[in-house]
Amino acid sequence: MELYVSEFSKYVIALLIALYTFESFMVFRFKDEKRRGAGYTRQSILMFALHFSCFIVICFETGDIMYLFFYAFQQIALYAAAMLYRLLYPASNRLLVNNMCMLLSIGFIILTRLSYNMAVKQFIIAAGSLVVALIIPFFVHKFKFLKNLQWIYALVGIAALSVVLILGQTTYGSKLSYSIAGITFQPSEFVKILFVFFVASALYRSNGFFEVFTTAVVAGVHVIVLVCSRDLGSALIFFIVYVLMVYIATGKFRYIILGILGGSGAAYVAFSVFRHVQVRVQAWKDPWSVIDSAGYQITQSLFAISSGGWFGLGLYKGTPDSIPFVEADFVFSAIAEELGIIFAVCLILICLSSFIMMMNISVHLTDKFYQLTAFGLGITYIFQIFLTIGGGTKFIPLTGVTLPLVSYGGSSILTTLILFSVTEGLYIIQEDEELLKRQKKKERLRKKKKALKKRMLEEQEPDEEGEESDFEEE
C-alpha cells in the first residue's frame, strides 16, 4: 500500500505543480486583476492539493500520523494569511500572495522531510513573519516620508553590516550573523531592503553624475564590508542591484558597461587576493578533482540532482542529507532529487513569474521613487535565486545564499516576506495612481465636452440637435 501511494503520488505531485506553474503564467494574459480572479482561485486549489498530498506521503513514509497535525497548522496559517491579505488590502496582487504561500509550503514540505525540528522552527518564524508582512503594505502606502530617508538607510545598513564584521560569529569562514537575546540575526538579509530604499531615494529626484558618484561610494562601502565578512554572495547581490538601479534611474546604458568593467576588475582582484575565492572557482571549474575537499558539497549536490529523474525518487527515498547544509544552501538539490526535475523546473518558473509580476508593477508605477524601489526589490529577489540555484547546480560558482522562502533560515524568511509585502504596498500605490489617472482623464474629457457644448450653444445652430442630445446623455 505504502509503495503504491509513493509511486502514484509522484505523478500527482508533478502534475499539480505543473498546472500551478501554468496558471501563474496564464494570469499575465489579462491586464485587469479582476479578470485574473478565476486563475487565482484555481491556483489556491492546486496549492492546497499539492501541500496535502505531500503530507499524506510524509505520513505514509514515516508511519507517523502526527505529521497531519503539523500540516493542519501550516494550512491554517497560510490560509489565514492569504485571507487577511485580501480582506485588509482588497487591491492587493494575488499572484504574489499565492506564489508566496506556494513557496512557503514547498519549504515546509522539504524541511519536514529533512528535519522535523527545523521545520517546526521555520514554521513558527514564518507565522510570525506573516503577521509582520500583513502591516507593511499599509506603511508603504501611507508614509510618504520614506522617500526622504536616504542617509538613514545608508547609515543603518552600513552600521548593521559593520557590527557583524566586528562582533559577528564566524560560521565556516564567513561572518554572517550575531545574536541578541538568544536569537541569531543575519543582518545582510535585512540590509538588502534598506539598500534598495537608499538607492531609490538617492536617485529618484536627480540622477546626475554627482548623485551617482555619492551613491556609488555608499554602495562600495556596503560591498567592501560584506567582502571583508567573506559574505561574497550578498556582496554580489548588492553590486548587481546597484548597477541595474542606476541604469534604470539614469536611462544610460554606459553605467552598465562601467559596472561590468568595475565588477570584473574587482572580481579579478578578489580572485588574486583571497584564497577562498580561488578555492570556490576551482571547485566550480572542476569539482571532481577536489571531490573530497572543496568540491565535496557541489558534487554531492550534483549527485542529488541527477539521481531523481523527471519525477524524483519520492519523499524519503533519496539521500539528500549527504549534502552538507542541504536545508539552507542546497534545498533546491534536495527538491530535485526527491520531487523530481519537473518539480524543480516548475519551482524556478514560479520564482520567475513572481519576478515578472514585480517588474510589471515597476513599469506601471508613475512615481519614480516607487518605481525604482519595486525594480530594485525585484532584482534583489531574482538575483539571489540565480546565485543559489546556479551555484548548487554548477551553473556558476557557489556563493552560499538561501533560496528565498524555501530554504531554512529565519532572517531569510522574514526579509523575503517583507520584500513581497513592500512590493504589495507598491502595487496598491500603483492601483491608486491608475485610479487617479483614470479620474483625471474623465475629468479632462468632461471639461472638453463641456467647452464644446458651450461653443455650440453660442453658435446656435439648430441643425445639430442630434449631437447635442448625445452630450446630454453623458
Added chain:
Amino acid sequence: MKKEKNLILKKNKQVSEKEIKRKNTGRQIMAVTVFFTCLFLGMAGYITHYSVTHKQELINNSYNGRQQMLLAQNKRGSILASGGEILAQTILDESGKEVRDYPYENLFSHVVGYSINGRLGVEAQANYYLINSNAPLSEKASLDINNEKYPGDDVYTTLDVDLQQVASTALGVYKGAIIVTEPSTGKILAMVSKPDFNPEEIEVIWDELIEDDESSILLNRVTQGLYPPGSTFKIITALEYMRQNPDSYSNYSYQCNGSITRGEDRIQCYHGSVHNSVGFTKSFAKSCNTSFANIGLSLDRDAFGNTLNKLLFNRELMLSMPYTQSSVPVSSDTTDSDMMQISIGQGAASITPMHLNMITCSIANEGMLMKPYVVDRVENSAGSVIKSFSPTTYKELMTPEEASALSSLMTEVVTKGTASRLNGLSYTAAGKTGSAEYGTVKGDSHAWFTGFAPAEDPQVCVTIIIEGAGAGGDYAVPIAKRIFDAYFGV
C-alpha cells in the same frame, strides 16, 4: 493671447517629454526582465540536460552514497550470455549473506569482470542497470510484505558461451588475446584475455595482485594490451599505397632478395626467406617485408599520417570499456629508417587487438565500422525489456571499393599465402597474419591473425594475438580455424 498659447505649447511639450522618458524607462525595465527570463530559462534547460545526461555516470562515482542506498534496497541483477546462460548472479551463501557467483569461473574474467574491490568489465559498464530495479510494482509490493529486497534488472550481453569456450581453450596456457565480433552489427561475441583469474576469488587474490607490479592479470589485453602490429599492419600500408596510386598500384613489382638496406638500416624478410619477383598482391599474400619497406618509402608521409588518424590511430576510441590508445606516429618528420620499420608494423608502431579488429570489421562491412558493443539489452525481473541497445555506426573508415580491394588481398593470403591453413574449407576465409618481433632477442615474435569469414559475405570477424609464440601462420591461424569452425558449426 498669443503668449498664452505659447505657454500652453511649452507645457505640453514638457509633458510629452516626460511621457517619452517614462516610456523609455518602461522599456528598459522590460529589457532587464527579458534578460533575467532568458537567463532562468537557460538555467532550467541546463539543469534538465545535465541531470538527464549525467545520471549514470554520477551514480557510478564512488563518492555517491546513492549506490549503497540502491544496493541496500535491490539485489544486484544478473549478467547473461546471448543464449540466456547466466554469467554472473547474486546468490545467498549458507549464512544468508549475498555473494556474487560466476558459474563459468575464469572463462569470462575480463569481459564480465567483478564488482568488489572496484569494478571491471560488464559489471562496471552496466552497474547502473544492475543496481536499479524496474520490477513490476505488484512484485515489489509483495516483496515489501516479506521484507525482501527487490530484484535488480538483468543485463543481457552479446557474448556467445560456445565461442568464448573454444577461444579460451584454443589459446590454452599462452598469454594473449582473442576477440570475435560480428562486423555487420559490432556485437562482441567473445573476448578472451590470458592470463585470467576467477572473479569469485578476487578478494583472496587481490593483495597479491596489487603487490606484484609485474602482474598484468587484471589487464584486459584485448582493449588495453599494446602490441607491435607486425605484418598485420601491411593492411594499412597497402591501403595507403592504393590511395596514393589508385590507377597504377596493380602494376607494382619488386625484386625481393631477402633484405633491403637504406643507409645503415636493413630490413629482412621473416626468417630470411627470399620471395624473388613479387607484384602487389603477392607481396601482401607472402607478407614480403622488403617489398613493403620499399612501398612504405615511396609513400607521402603527411598523407599517410592523415590516413592513420582517420583509421583511429593516435586518438581516443568511442568504447564503453577501458582501453589504451594505439599509436603509429607518421609525418613529414619521419625518417626513412622509421618509415621502413613502420611500413611492416615494427618500430614505433603499436596497436591493441580491439583496434585491429575494428579495422578488420570495417573491411568486412564495406568500409563502414559499427560501434563495438557488449551490452545488448536490460530486462526487469518479469522479462520486459527496460532498455535495448541497437547497432550504431561508428564511422566509415574507407570506401566500399577500398574495402573490397583489401578483402581480395586478404583472400589471397588464405588461398596462396601465409594463412593457407584456412584454405580449402567449407567456408572461404580472408585475413592477414603477422609475426611481430619484440624485445632485443632476434626471432622472438608474437603470433597475429586478423580476418573474417565467409570472404564473400562476412559474418564473423576474429583477431588473435599469442604472445611470444612465433609465426602467425603457424600459431594464430589454427586458432582462427577452430573459432570459424565453431561459428559455422563444422
